Amino acid sequence: MNLSVKIGSATFNNPVTVASGTFGHAEKYYDLEEVKKLGAIVPKTVTLYAQEGNPPQRIVETPSGMLNAIGIENPGADGFIKNKLPSFKKIGVPLIISILGHNDDQFEQLAKKFNDVEGISAIELNLSCPNLGHKVLVAQDPQATHRLVSKMKSILRYPVIAKLSPDVTDIKEIAKAAEDAGADGISLINTFTAMVIDVKTRRSVLGNFTGGLSGPAIRPAAVRMVYDVAKTVKVPVIGMGGIMTAQDALQFLIAGASMVAVGTANFVNPRAPLEVIEGIKEYMRENKMKDIKELIGSINNKNA
């Protein structure tokens, strides 16, 4: 059974990865033999300079999901490359590095830094992190998306994946802009901007006031956006949003995603990504599929 997929020049043994910001690789806790089974790993977004992140409370439970306002706490590009990348490389699973700049110049410097690094498979542009107090996200603006993706493509020697925000009127338009600018792949969805108010104190529960909604609650919206994007662009799509089980992941693959990312589920069931891989294989066996390509985009959309 062939589960391998490609994004640009990068090949992955299977279509299951972990979503950025939801997989902290703590050597002392993780079972490397199990982690090795992942199709790819996407570490938390790296910014040019270290960020200490948002004030607490940073997360809160919501019905079938959660809000987060971490604020991309990270050691910065140099710190990441020096202190974290080596242990990620040791795992031996293809790495997709997520980067975010607070302006074009920072994105440019980030691209150059990672060009000089060996042993990574692709770069994911986080165009959609809602927790930085921007008025408008890059991923909410087709022109900005096109401009930034083109620039990144002109610099990066690695395949470029554009990660989109669901807080848009027409996700197809943004995806198309990224593809036209040369993106090798599109990943979606990031979180929906949201908030929870503590009625006792009449304050927002999150220290950052607003946060990003993720988890099964948003899955139906994510599946629909992935379907819309997959039928709009020719490049591979990485689908995510509320995947807890293989059944959930199959919805995204059937809708047209070439890869799926498990995010929030890692917090509830750290074994979810492996269970998803096993479940996809089982489904393909039952349905006599020899190649994951038979599954990807196999939706019967007569009634679309």
Next chain:
Amino acid sequence: MNLSVKIGSATFNNPVTVASGTFGHAEKYYDLEEVKKLGAIVPKTVTLYAQEGNPPQRIVETPSGMLNAIGIENPGADGFIKNKLPSFKKIGVPLIISILGHNDDQFEQLAKKFNDVEGISAIELNLSCPNLGHKVLVAQDPQATHRLVSKMKSILRYPVIAKLSPDVTDIKEIAKAAEDAGADGISLINTFTAMVIDVKTRRSVLGNFTGGLSGPAIRPAAVRMVYDVAKTVKVPVIGMGGIMTAQDALQFLIAGASMVAVGTANFVNPRAPLEVIEGIKEYMRENKMKDIKELIGSINNKNA
């Protein structure tokens, strides 16, 4: 304790209503004495001509919510006015009539028909129903929203409430356009476009292919949009999206909504709207509030 609120020239005894499409008034089932306690009733959206609605399956459960693709099944304006309105009027609760036209002319004709009707309090413009196969919804386009609301204001003798879709990049922009065009109130949110795929058949579960996501799953996104809109416009806001309990409704009021609508919750707990009214009173008592105005927009947003 004063719970009454105003939208334009219309006054409501309390800020709790039912969301359009979620309250079918079946005389043979409902306890009129209880229904009388509502602040207002918003019947299902009425279109100019009768619509038979979408093919089954029309609804499906999702994590902490549901999808619906009813397709605005309704008897049309004349049928509604003749056969349904009288029994709604009999209840004696202020009526907010939700209307949707498939083009400006239909909206115009609907406005004229309801101008000729007595005993309604306001008109809600459904600018956001995602289940009619439109490419772009009116509520996704500030210009179209402005144009349509102005036209409706120029015709209607009743207060006009613009109901917005959450499937937009910047809800504030749409709300502002509606207010600038003279809307007496803004109601939000309608459902998020979404879909569920049956992995056995590889078809969309809903006969209409996509549907609208509602229920507690979307509440955190709804609260944030209501907060954004309430601080952007001066006209009253009707907040909705996943309200199941008084605690949920309080989040919307504290965020700045002058009224709240209970929707999907009616299906799970038909008494939810009454429990919400009671819970709001209790909260005001505990917090020594004499007027609902002390509660509306009382959020402490220092950290915003």
Next chain:
Amino acid sequence: MPKLQNIFKVISNEKLCPKFYRLCIDAKPILKDILPGQFVHLRTSNGLEPFFRRPFSVYRAVKYVEVFYEAVGLGTQQMSRMKKGDTIDVLGPVGTPFTLPGPDIKEVVMIAGGIGIAPFLILSDVLKKRKDLQLTLLYGGRTGGHVYPMKEFKQNGVRIHIATDDGSRGVKGRVNKLFDRIKPDPKTTIVYTCGPNPMMAVVQEFAKKHSLKGEAACEEVMACALGACLGCSIRTTKGFKTVCYDGPVFNLNEVIFDH
């Protein structure tokens, strides 16, 4: 706000055979209003999982309101854990009941598949009072292992013919294998059916062929069960009809089963 949302006490919740249970609810206030074919919409959890209530035909409404159910998923599994003394949020009775046979009818044929037998015990409870009626049940089940409480049907004087997919009880095959057991007469025979759509489609053909009057108790996923959301519509020759309000009982010849 409906009159008919009530919190009642569970009297018993008996496991009859693997996966099949009988829930007994102390529901005096609604007991007398229930008509054969109507259903109750039960909240199986106080939380959000599952999100919807679950609809169940009333199986019997003599002393208590009884529901005969199969544990197929989360909601019915939660029900299967209910114990005497627990409270349950019951919405109902709702829905359009069976039309009882007119004076010209002499034979009532109830054709059920699987759990579709549920609405027929209460129907026979009512019809047994009419001594001039011959009650027959054609029942198709997966296997004899699922021993349904046929005793009560017998006590109601119902003639019972059984078919099982594996032949472990009664005739081997689907319920249509039992059609030859009845001698239908268009003027004096009426058919009531409840079960999977493919089965009811076969019954519809059979009724058409012998031009029999009949009714079908249908299923669709439901939200409100009050005719409010218009979510449970199915296709009929008269357009979309809600299963919860226009149905669940429909004229057998008007239902379009191809969905």
Next chain:
Amino acid sequence: MPKLQNIFKVISNEKLCPKFYRLCIDAKPILKDILPGQFVHLRTSNGLEPFFRRPFSVYRAVKYVEVFYEAVGLGTQQMSRMKKGDTIDVLGPVGTPFTLPGPDIKEVVMIAGGIGIAPFLILSDVLKKRKDLQLTLLYGGRTGGHVYPMKEFKQNGVRIHIATDDGSRGVKGRVNKLFDRIKPDPKTTIVYTCGPNPMMAVVQEFAKKHSLKGEAACEEVMACALGACLGCSIRTTKGFKTVCYDGPVFNLNEVIFDH
């Protein structure tokens, strides 16, 4: 994918007093790895409600892994219904444990508020082996009605001083009313505290005043408990630190309790 996610069997789940329970888990594979101050992250439901796991200090790890918990909300209420033989999904042990006192330390003062007593039984289990140590527990609770299993602390040779808000047991008032019971010496005394932030803030002041070394076991809402999500950060004098990975045990003087 962490080594330490396991499905274990519940041995017992005893109700000690209204709302306080003691859950006993058969967790041999991890039993020996657990250090005082570490915690386990429990999945209280197989469903999505509540959505997160729930963190609990290990109360004792002798024969079984024990958790002493208070039923405050949905997750702990679900736990309170667990029975012998049930399975439970346990993530852990995780977190940074207490630093055990050095050879120069002669007196260990454990200052606990409410359920904050949980991590101190296992601590005393370990420290009692050091005969040169005087173990003291200053405990502040709501009311004497909540009879905590002080017996085991006594068996570990712990000197116990109790204060209750309503004075129904021990001194009336907060735990700070008990500070005068100890004669702290900066060189030989160490303070460990766990409880509500306002209480630990008072303990911090007290420690500062007498320039005592100490550690605090802190709380924050958690998602992963593996240092992955960076969601459980609190303020410290050294910047944001995760309670699950850098903590839950922190240097008492470095925690900023004003959140």
